[in-house]
Amino acid sequence: MNTPLFIIDAFAGKAYSGNPAAVCLLKHPVDEAFMLKTAAEMNLSETAFLWPENDGYRLRWFTPKVEVNLCGHATLASAHILWEVGLLDPEVEARFYTRSGLLRASLADDLISLYFPPYELKSSPTIPALIEALGITEENVVETMLYADNVLVRLDQESLVRELSPDFGALSRLEERAFAVTAESSIEGIDCVSRFFAPKMGVNEDPVTGSAHTALAPFWASRLNRTQLTAYQASERGGLLQLEVSKDQIKMSGRAITIVSGELHVKP
8 A cells, every 4th residue: 555645835824835845644663764765755855754653643854864853844744634634633632752752733723833842042152154154244143042953143134134145065064953044023013034044954945944943932032022923934935933932832833735645656
């Protein structure tokens, strides 16, 4: 029997926006090499693989090059598919066992909410090689923070974030894994904008990055003195995230649209 396979636009208000993720619905665990080859074949920023486990599903995420510890948009896409194909009733919470622990998702009308632990942020000196790779000057940098093995850089102008044209080769040679660049928004109804670059992982620019917002949400909540935020990721595709920040949890909400449904003919 072939394996159900879907492509979903996550954090999307319409088709062909947000961040596309592939979702592979499995009946049992499979070999890691199979998942990596399948993710490379899909050639999207992430492919999610899930199978039943305990009272929920085991969930793993792969870029075309590596497995990652946390992925927001592919988690949202996975939850969306479980409800859409009838594996979960709409009023039942989705539960995922992952490298980052138990993650939960809920559905209200067409809005999916994810509940993620926040990243711990640590202040850092500016990183000259990163500034050069981003094509900006040190004067543009308001703050530099570290979270996990990533860097968050706050710039002084929203327009700079939107207009960035990084040197991806230079970024991939830096020690850190990935880079979130952000600024306060000047647009009514949007609190912050960001972009996310991870060429070392095989993703030059991720269209909408849920995992980055587990750092961006507490970062901006503390600076704007607000617990509810609206964030826009200013990639070419663009995506909107509704964020609610508490001490131990980030509630991250968005919509998803199924673009492709089919079958994987290669046997795991």
